[in-house]
Amino acid sequence: MQHLSAVPCGPVPGRLTEGPVWDQRSQELLWVDITAGLFHRGSLGTRGDGTGLPDVVRRTTLALDSTVGAVHPCRSGATIAAVGTSIQMLSLTDGRAEEVATAPLPADGIRRRFNDAGCDPRGRLLVGTMATDVVPGAGALYLLEPQGLRVLMESVTVSNGLAWSPCGQLLYYADSATGRVDVFDYDLATATPSRRRPFVEVSGGVPDGLTVDRDGSLWVAIWGAGQVRAYASDGTAHTQVSVPASQVSSVTFAGPRLDILIITTAAEGLTRDERRAQPDAGRLFVCRPGSTGLPAVPFDDLTRQEIP
Template sequence: MIMLRAHPCGPPPGRLCESPVWDSRTEEVLWVDIRGGHVHRARLTLGDSGPDLAHRSTIGLDPPVSAVVPCASGGLLVTAGATFYRIEANGTVDPVAALSLPDDGIRRRLNDAKVDPGGRLLAGTMSEDGVEGSAALYRLDPDGTLGILRDGVTISNGLGWSPDGAILYYADSPTQRIDAFEYDLATGTFGGRRPFARFGDGDPDGLTVDADGRVWVAVWGAGQVRAFDPSGRQCAVIDVGPSQVSSCAFVGPDLDVLVITTAAEGPAALEPDAGRLFVCTPGVTGLPATPYADVGLVRSDVR
């Protein structure tokens, strides 16, 4: 078992930081602060004391803003509330699609989102009150078509694919389990499911997969990122510090720096460095982030 320690980065803390991703076009790290409605950019710096992040800019939208991914056409795709937006390079914000949510009094919003190796966006929902089985996992195709992949979910989180794209790792956080699904990359649909990793002292949140197929999972409530080999055997632990560890991603030109996001929600806001971003160099490399394949996407009439 490899034991590592993460170190806090330069950008100021947020309330609920999430969705880190490396934008190879600009060589910047992107992430969101869900409660603040912020999409942040930072430059990776390498000094004598190790890697750090230097904040560059922030885009403000109406919160909650739950995820951000680069687009193939340039610009960004952002999930906010129940709507998908494209932010152009000039700052223009256009709606792409919106969820049709049940009118049952449950407060739902979009949560974690990732692009599959074929360029489709998978994005899940959650209820703000944690109503069991009230959420779902959706797929946004490159042409803007939106469909449901899985329902009966409570808090949709943690999406990542094996290096060959044949396995999707997925977390419905309150189950305290990561599941591995067979994934048809040609159609963007699920096959068989098997339990992959279990957590007894926290909830699996955001995750990423490295080039050798290891799955790195942020464990909310445990203050750690844990890595599992493709068989599901735990092989590394990164101690972060703040208990609310929310997500992680490999960044940098060589994809060899792990950026870890944290939150400062409720009593945990009093913990040292809560809400900060952290870095660690675990000695492995990540997989390149696939941009959302929106070339030719027609502007939506969603408002």
């Protein structure tokens, strides 16, 4: 087992920092602060602490009018965002937002919001919901189609990490309340997940955001454990990254060579004593793990993809 440590980055701590995505074309990092309704963009800079690691330099911040669960770069250069219970296209030039879809929610009085999202190898967006007070089974996983959002999976509690294997034929998914990461067969032609089965059971915390590297290993943020754990494609754990903040929320690979691990954390929900013990909670963290990631596939907003 390889044991590594992550170090904090420059941007000030957020409340519920989440959803890091590296835009390979612009060489920028995108991330959100969910409950603060903030969408940040930044770049990699230098640091003077002798670690040889880069820092993250925040460049712009866009304040939205609701929670923002996830953002993702688009082929057109815009950004698609899961805001509240709507999917919006954001213009970076003037900050305007255009709603393209809303979640088809049941009329049961339960308040919901979008949480994590990801694009499959063909640039189609999958996005999940959860109840704001974490009602069991109140969430779902959706696929964004030209005519709106289609339900792929119901009875989800906390829809979280989404990532595909290098071949694109496996989908990894975490409903955090289950305490495990599941894996599906994924039909690229129809964007259909099937044959769900457990990939790895998580102890000492719960699985949150995740990403896959070029070798097919899965890197999982473990909320409550202050760790990122990496698992080979057979489920064997091989790397553990220690983070000096217990609520580790997500992880991605960044940089020109995709060899920098960017880790997000949260301060929301910590007690006063826990905040004193974890002064960097809510910050971004960085580590060089000796692995390289896969480039994020931009959302394909230039062609209207009809699913057979």
